[in-house]
Amino acid sequence: MTDREEIKAKLRSNFDGKIVRKDLTKKIKEGANVPVYVLEFLLGQYCGSDDEQIISQGIEKVKKILADNFVRPDEAQKTLSVLRSKGMYTVIDKITINLNIRTDQYVADFSNLGITGIPISSEYPEKYDRLLCGGIWCIVQLEYVFNEQDKHSNPIKITKLTPIQMPHVDINDLKEGRKSFSKEEWIDVLLRSIGMEPDQLNEREKWLLLLRLVPLVENNYNLCELGPRSTGKSHIYKEISPNSILVSGGQTTVANLFYNMNKRTVGLVGLWDCVAFDEVAGIKFKDKDGIQIMKDYMASGSFARGKEEKAASASMVFVGNINQSVDVLLKTSSLFDPFPPEMATDTAFLDRIHCYLPGWEVPKFRPEHFTDDHGFITDYFAEFIRELRKSQESDALDKYFKLGKNLNQRDTIAVRRTVSGLVKLLYPDGEYSKDELEEILRLALEMRRRVKEQLKKIGGMEFYDVNFSYIDNETFEEKYVSVPEQGSSTLIPEGMCNPGQVYTVSTGKSGMIGLFRLESQLLPGSGKFTCNGLGSDREARESTQNAFNYLKVNGNRISQSISTTTKDYIIQYQDLQGIGMTSTLSLPTLIALCSIAIQKSTVSSLAVLGDISVSGTVSKVENLANTLQVCLDSGAKKVLLPITSAVDLGTVPPELVGCFNLIFFNNAEDAVFKALGVE
Incomplete structure (x- = not known):
């Protein structure tokens, strides 16, 4: 078999x-x-x-x-006409039942047929309570009897009602049934239930698809997935569960999403288990306080409107497209770049996201990715998933592991909720081994660390503690979890650069700290100095000219082979992270000029910090902690630092200082010698 x-x-x-x-x-x-x-x-x-x-x-x-x-809304009158002429007719429609307190009678409303207030026996709402909670799809036998004597009575009667959606799921049956399957078999069953063929997916892809289900099993869970088109990001929230809603287009109001003050009704977060926003780039609130209320809700599961505070349990999902490659995004901005500007730079909003699912790792779906095999009926699947929301497994990891010290309260909540969701999905019977839990914990840590890594880029030192780890309760061994794409984002290459190539970290025009690269050329000539890549930035040009003037006066003291009269120098300046060119360029320019003039490379993996004046006076580094963090992110292993900045090292976390070989210099010539490795 x-x-x-x-x-x-x-x-x-x-x-x-x-x-x-x-x-x-x-x-x-x-x-x-x-x-x-x-x-x-x-x-x-x-x-x-x-x-x-x-x-x-x-x-x-x-x-x-x-x-x-099946009743189509545009054919409702035709259906009623057939019912009148035949006297009896069976329809498929969504039925909602309400109790009319004035007449002490249950009445049914038909969604597509458009008729309301049809009397119904009390046995149905008592037997199928979901008819009272937003309604369910049913097969209904109707009878039409018009009473000449009592023309005010309703001629339509309900003779039999059979729910199509699962009226109730016995979670114990599910737990018992789960015991017959291995972990791998159960994962395959879950994936086939959402329409995917697991045989076409690798292990990693299976886990990523399962993560999409966590907002449906976990209350108040905030997930973000950005990736290429055609990877089925919104499919689950639109087609698979009748308990989630996909807000297309992105534009919404506080009244629609949270609470309508005029009607005194709770919005989408109170009616659905999961609210998903399609195309995050278009998210727009008509109200000024929309994002603020959303932040409040994402953090606490409640929001204040008027005089009272309302609570809801709906999860929030943000899906959208990344138009550039991930490598480019990591180098030039952040992985939250596709969000609207007011969200993409709001660290308080982004910090509330529990899981960033790397959509670029999910394959683009082709016909063979969709299964032809057996899976759960969608409605049974959606109902047992909804039933799982009632239990909590956020303390599951405490049995075997502790979380490392770099996780703050928000990180801990995020990781615990992801673990809880996956444990409930995969092990609803509560039976799992230490290794199986560790597998889930590593994934949960990675998904939250991805959020934290981007926060670090946007918000700086406030979010520096990204080295997520967990500790084994038995062996006390600490294991660290990284994010796969971070490895490719190092901009300063390992090993020696070409002569004349220098990397420097400083503040750009936008006020953000970033990495800049200088590449130099030396040609026979008459002492001309050309700068490319600075545009019309007057301050940057003055800074580079300072360096060349200093070299003219002091070049011979650095090396006899430097000539500023028989050679032409060309330097290309590059803003590697798109933050606007810096004007702190005198020192890196001087080092680049000397490096190309004597044909000697700078020491390997070096970032140059600090600057000099026209007379060679050294200025210290502003915002040292954040600057060193950018050096680390960019791949620097050695940092050239003015001795005047040594006093500020106390403001830098010791873990960060320990990542570098710090090379201190006293003056401009000392900086050149040490950068080129000349003693």
Whole structure:
């Protein structure tokens, strides 16, 4: 028996009537605009067999039921007319039941049919309580009897109602059924239930797709996924669960999302388990305080409107497209760049995101990525996921591990919630080993660290503690977790650079600290000095001219082979992180000129800090801690630092200082000698 057949046999014996072949859903869904969960309920009823003939007959039966009984809003009057002429008719519609207190009677409202206040027996709301909580899809037998004597009475009567959506899920059945599957088999079942084929995915891709489900099983969970198009980022929140809503276009109001003061009604966060924003670039609040209220809600699960505070449990999901490669984004800005500017630079908002899912690692979906095999009926799947929201597993990691000291309170909450969500999804029966929990914990730490790494770029030293780790309770061994893409973001190469190439870190025009590269050329000539890449920046040009003037006067003291009369110098300046050119260029320019003149490279992996005046006076480094953090992010291992800045090292975290070989200099000539490794 193959793995697939074994899984199918286990599904049949443990979850019979709750599974469906997903290719049948695809076949009919393409031609019928009905919710997936309605379709799969019918397929589960009529196609729950392996006999191709029964399946074929079942499909025809489902198509006929949908054609004859599914009510389309634009054909509501036609359906009512058929009901009147036949006297009886069966419809498929979304039914909501309310209690009319004045008449002490339950009444039903039909969503697509557009009729309201139809009397219904009290047995249905008592048996299926979800009819009272937002409504469910049902197959309803209707009768039409017009009473001539009492023309005010409603001629439409409900004779029988059968819920299509699962009216109730017994979570204990699920826990018991889960025991029959291995971890790998259960992951495959979950992925096939959302329509994906696990055999086409590697281990990492499977985990990333599972992470998309965490906002549906965890209350108040904030997830962000940015990546290329066609990776199915919004599919789960739109198609898979009737308990989540996808806000397309991005524009919304506080009244719509949180609370309508005029109507005194709670918005989307009170009605849905998960609110997903499609295309984050377009998120826009018509109200000025929209982002502030959203921040409050994302942090605490509550928000204040008017005189009272309201609580809700909906998770927030932000999905959008990255148009550049990740490497480019990491070098030039941050991975939150696709967000609107007011969000992309607001560290308080970004810090509330629990998980940044790397969408660029999810494959672009092709037809073979969609499964033809068995998975849970979508509605059963959505309902047991909803049921799992009621339990909490955020303390699951305490049994085996402790979190490292670099995680602050927000980091800890984020990691615990991700662990809780994945544990509930994969091990609803609560049975897992230490290794299985460690696998989940490492993933949770990575997803939160990705948020923290970007906060560090945007907000500086406030977020410097990104070296996330966890400690084994038995062995006390501390293990660190990194993010894969950070390795590729080092801009200062290891090893020796070419002569005339210098890297410096300082404040750019935008006020942000960034990395700049100088590349030099030496040509026979008459002592001309040309600077490219500075544009019309007068301060930057003056700074570079200071360096050349200093070299003219003091060049011979540095080296007899430096000539400022028989050679021409050309330096190309590059702003590597797009923050605007710096004007702190005298010292790096002097080092670059000397390096190319004597054809000697700077020492390996060096970042030059500080500056000199026209007379050679050394100025100290402003904002030393943040500047050193940028050096570390850029890949520097050695830092050339003015001795006057030594006094400020006390403001820098010791872990950061320990990352470098610090080389102190006293004056301009000392800086040149030490940068070039000349004693």
